[in-house]
Amino acid sequence: MTTEQSKSEISRARILDAAAKTFRQKGYAATTLIEIARAADMQAGSLYYHFGSKDELLEEVLDIGMRRVHEAVEESQEHLPPGSSHRDRIRAAVEAHLTTLLKLDDYTSANIRIFGQIPEDVRRRHIRLRDAYAELWRRILVKAQKSRALRSDIDLGLVRMLLMGALNWSVEWYQPGRTSIQTMADHMCLMLFSGIGIDEPARSSEDETVA
Amino acid sequence: MTTEQSKSEISRARILDAAAKTFRQKGYAATTLIEIARAADMQAGSLYYHFGSKDELLEEVLDIGMRRVHEAVEESQEHLPPGSSHRDRIRAAVEAHLTTLLKLDDYTSANIRIFGQIPEDVRRRHIRLRDAYAELWRRILVKAQKSRALRSDIDLGLVRMLLMGALNWSVEWYQPGRTSIQTMADHMCLMLFSGIGIDEPARSSEDETVA
DNA sequence: ATATGTTTCGAACGCATGTTAGATTTTAGA
C-alpha cells in the first residue's frame, strides 16, 4: 500500500519539477503539455492521471514556489543568533529570499517570472499566499522601524516594493558563479541601510557639479 | 501621395498600440492576433498588410519601447539645470525611467514585462538595444563614482542591476494615484544615496536587539 | 499464478491559432 502511493507521488513530483522548470523558462502560455511530459519521461495524456488540467498544474507550481520562499524567510528569522540586531534580521531575510530564488528552486523563480501572465482565476486563487508573504515582510520592516532601526520618515510600503523589486529582478540576470548570493545580500543591505552615496562631510566646493 | 502613406501609417500605429497594450497585459504567447485586430478595429487577416508575422509585430513593439525609455533618460541628462550634482543627474534619470515606464507607455512596460518569455531569435535581435541602454546607465554611474559622488568600494554593475530591478518591478504593482512618480523617484534616490537606516550616533545600549 | 487495482500509453477529438490569398471596399488623382 505504502509503495503504491509512493509510486504515484514520485511521478507527481517528477511532473511538477518538469512543469516548474519549463514554466520558468518559457512562460505559461508558451509551455506545452507535450514538453512537460517529455521532461518527465511520460506521454502528455498521462499527466491527466495526476492533474485535472494545465491550470491545476500551474496552480500547484505557483503555490509550492510561494510556500518555499515564505518558509525560508520565516526560518531565517527563527534561526537567528540571540541578540541579533534588526539589521541582521533584515539581512537574513534578504539572503533567504535570494537563496531560494536563485539556488536550484525552479518553483519560486517560476512563480516570480510568470505571475504577471497567468489566467485570471488562477491568479485570484493564488493571491492569498502572495499577500501572506508580503505581510511577513511588512511585519519585519515595521518591527525594525518601531525599534528605531529604520527612519521614521519613510513609507515602508514603498520601501518594501522597491526592495522586492531589486530582489526579484535578480532572477532575470543572475548567473551562478559571477557574484555570490552572499555578496548580493551584502550590497542589498548596504544600499538599504547606509546608501552608496558619500557622506561628504565637507560639503563646500563644487566638486560634485558636472565637469 | 502624402495622405495615402499617412493612412497606412495611421493604421500601423493603431495596430502597434493595440499590440503593445495586449502584450503588456497578457504576455506574448497568450495574446491572439484576433485580440490585437479587434483592439485596432480590424480583422486578423488585415494585420498582414502591415506586418509580416506576429514575431515581426512583437519585434517592433519591443524596439519602440526600449528606444523610448532610452531617449527619455538621455534627454533627462541633457536638460539638467547647469551646476547639477551627480545626485541630481541620477535622480533625473530615475524619474525619466519611471515616468516612461508607468505613464501611458505600453511599449516600454510591455518590453519590461514580456522580455523574459519571447522567442529566442527575437531576443537575439533585440538584445543590442538593451545593451545600449544598460551602457547609458553604466556611464552615468561611473561618472558619478569617479567624481566621488558615490562610494568607491561598491560594485557598480551590481548596483545597476539592483537599481534596475527596483525600477522595473514597479510595473508589476504600481497603481496611478496611490503614489506619485516623483515620490517614488525621491524614495528611490534616498535609499540609493543615504539609505533608510538610522545613523545611530549613540550606538551603546541593546535597543536594536530583539525583544 | 491469478486477480485486482494502479499507472501509463496511444490514438483520437474538437477547437483555436497563425497565416494565406483572392474578392471587396476605400481612397486619391485625372
Next chain:
DNA sequence: TCTAAAATCTAACATGCGTTCGAAACATAT
C-alpha cells in the same frame, strides 16, 4: 466620374494544442 492603387475583408487552410478515453502495462496481495 472614372480608374488604378491602396487598404481591408472574408473564408479557408494547416497545424498544434489541451483534453478524453478505452486499451495496455505494471504492480501488489492472495
